[in-house]
Amino acid sequence: MPPDSSAPRQDPGRVLVIGAGPAGLTAAYQLGKAGHPCTIVEGTSVVGGISQTVVRDGWRFDIGGHRFFTKVPEVEALWHEILSDEDFMLRPRASRIYYQGKFYAYPIKPLNALRNLGVIEAIRCVLSYGWVRIHPPKDQSTLEGYIAANYGWRLYGHFFRTYSEKVWGVPPSQISAEWGAQRIKGMSLFKAVWEPLRARFAGRRAGRRQVTSLIEEFQYPKFGPGMMWERCRDLVVEQGSTLLFRAPVTSIGHRDGRAVSVSTPEALHEVDQVISSMPFNALLRAMDPPVPAAVLAAADDLGFRDFLSVALVVPADKVAWTDNWIYIHAPEVKTMRVQNFGSWSPHMVKEGHNVLGLEYTVEQGDDWWNASDEELIAKGKAELEALGLMQASDVEAGYVVRMPKAYPLYDSTYKANVEILRDWLRHNASNVHPVGRNGMHKYNNQDHSMFTAMLTVENLLGASHDIWNVNVEEEYHEESSGKGGTGRDAPILPKRA
Numbered sequence: 001m002p003p004d005s006s007a008p009r010q011d012p013g014r015v016l017v018i019g020a021g022p023a024g025l026t027a028a029y030q031l032g033k034a035g036h037p038c039t040i041v042e043g044t045s046v047v048g049g050i051s052q053t054v055v056r057d058g059w060r061f062d063i064g065g066h067r068f069f070t071k072v073p074e075v076e077a078l079w080h081e082i083l084s085d086e087d088f089m090l091r092p093r094a095s096r097i098y099y100q101g102k103f104y105a106y107p108i109k110p111l112n113a114l115r116n117l118g119v120i121e122a123i124r125c126v127l128s129y130g131w132v133r134i135h136p137p138k139d140q141s142t143l144e145g146y147i148a149a150n151y152g153w154r155l156y157g158h159f160f161r162t163y164s165e166k167v168w169g170v171p172p173s174q175i176s177a178e179w180g181a182q183r184i185k186g187m188s189l190f191k192a193v194w195e196p197l198r199a200r201f202a203g204r205r206a207g208r209r210q211v212t213s214l215i216e217e218f219q220y221p222k223f224g225p226g227m228m229w230e231r232c233r234d235l236v237v238e239q240g241s242t243l244l245f246r247a248p249v250t251s252i253g254h255r256d257g258r259a260v261s262v263s264t265p266e267a268l269h270e271v272d273q274v275i276s277s278m279p280f281n282a283l284l285r286a287m288d289p290p291v292p293a294a295v296l297a298a299a300d301d302l303g304f305r306d307f308l309s310v311a312l313v314v315p316a317d318k319v320a321w322t323d324n325w326i327y328i329h330a331p332e333v334k335t336m337r338v339q340n341f342g343s344w345s346p347h348m349v350k351e352g353h354n355v356l357g358l359e360y361t362v363e364q365g366d367d368w369w370n371a372s373d374e375e376l377i378a379k380g381k382a383e384l385e386a387l388g389l390m391q392a393s394d395v396e397a398g399y400v401v402r403m404p405k406a407y408p409l410y411d412s413t414y415k416a417n418v419e420i421l422r423d424w425l426r427h428n429a430s431n432v433h434p435v436g437r438n439g440m441h442k443y444n445n446q447d448h449s450m451f452t453a454m455l456t457v458e459n460l461l462g463a464s465h466d467i468w469n470v471n472v473e474e475e476y477h478e479e480s481s482g483k484g485g486t487g488r489d490a491p492i493l494p495k496r497a
Helices: 022-033 073-082 110-117 119-134 143-151 153-159 161-168 177-183 189-202 226-238 280-285 293-300 373-387 414-428 446-460
Strands: 015-018 039-041 053-056 059-062 088-092 095-099 102-105 217-221 242-244 251-255 258-264 267-270 273-276 304-315 325-328 337-340 353-362 397-408 432-434
Touching: 015 022, 022 039, 022 073, 022 226, 022 446, 053 226, 053 397, 059 304, 059 353, 059 397, 073 226, 073 446, 095 153, 102 110, 110 119, 110 153, 119 143, 119 153, 143 153, 143 177, 153 161, 161 325, 161 353, 226 242, 273 446, 280 293, 280 414, 280 432, 293 414, 304 373, 353 373, 373 397, 414 432, 432 446
Parallel strands: 015 039, 015 273, 039 242, 095 325, 273 432
Antiparallel strands: 053 059, 088 217, 095 102, 251 258, 258 267, 304 353, 304 397, 325 337, 337 353
16 A cells, blocks of 8 residues: 555645654655645654653663564655665664573573473473363463463463563453464464474575564664654754644634644644544544534543653663563563663663663553652662662662553454544544554554555545555564565453443
């Protein structure tokens, strides 16, 4: 579904873009290239959204880490249009699991895992796998049953249960198996052990397509992903567009089936088209006149997981691993991943020092979200020491970054809710076009978000793309294929109380 440059061009009129993240700025940039400057309203004082690079006292760190990898050639070309080739670094992909004081390959390589667990526990894991071959879990519709059936209960307990609970806030027994099938498609303990042995003996390992192959290298802007969006901001302004900061949307006026204005605290903007990357439910709540009660209920029923990161400055010689990040499967700590920003880029840190980012998924209003920065930094230092990765006394400084609505939640009713909101827009504000991750309530990668914006601009200029089909693919998002998306998805979670 590439953008159609041959489509007839039409004048979109006055376009207002809501949000200056990857989707919003991509839309503004593409409009500017087509000769149609726009107005962008951003509720905060920075660009990039979840893809921003945070700068504190000269230290730079990401919100989650962002590998620049895509199977969408149009997005790849746009990256290198915004930044020069010299601004990118080619980085080795390195991430492992840290568990019980040892590093394990990611994705799980059973031979490596069994060696690290020790002879006795390895035998127990193999026996556990043998047991499920004879006595498979009765319910394999859940993530727990699906993984246990393919790896055995003991390996499931070691490497799958805790991390899933940390990320999604519910046990794998309450998560659909559909998501697990996408991530470890076609894999089992037997296949994972036998495939590399067979390939080695056959002399065909090099160049051979594995069941689940991960990228080995990725691009990365040397000063972090925010570098991309800071440069895009400058280009958009040079094109003649207006970018307004600290301008959250307060209302969207509509009549006769179309939006006619967008209000911020200091201005009212008359519009012909609106491209929105603000959270989909917030977009519907902003409508004036208000949406019907049933539509409002659907909007209120869409949920998110929120994110915070504790960035800790440490001596470089105290960091004994070179991974971009490590997954923390230890149940005794809350952090789910530890970013190693010096391995992302040496330009992110200062000579002789490194920054480690401890990541947590939380909910706004819970104890972690409401804790003071000082409390969270102390917790982060204590968790590093509890894991055996660093002495708390080695930490020289700390910073906290909170990111609300980082992960759109997929539950049993989210698709129906999204469709209710889409249907209302079709009939009452057909010139409002949701794009991006939160804008469409889709668990998109950065490249997906950009692509939805690119296609939407093509639509405003006369094309007819269905942007809701972006990121509808069963392939694992890092597995090479000829398809247009990169296939990322999120698990279906149980309804929250």
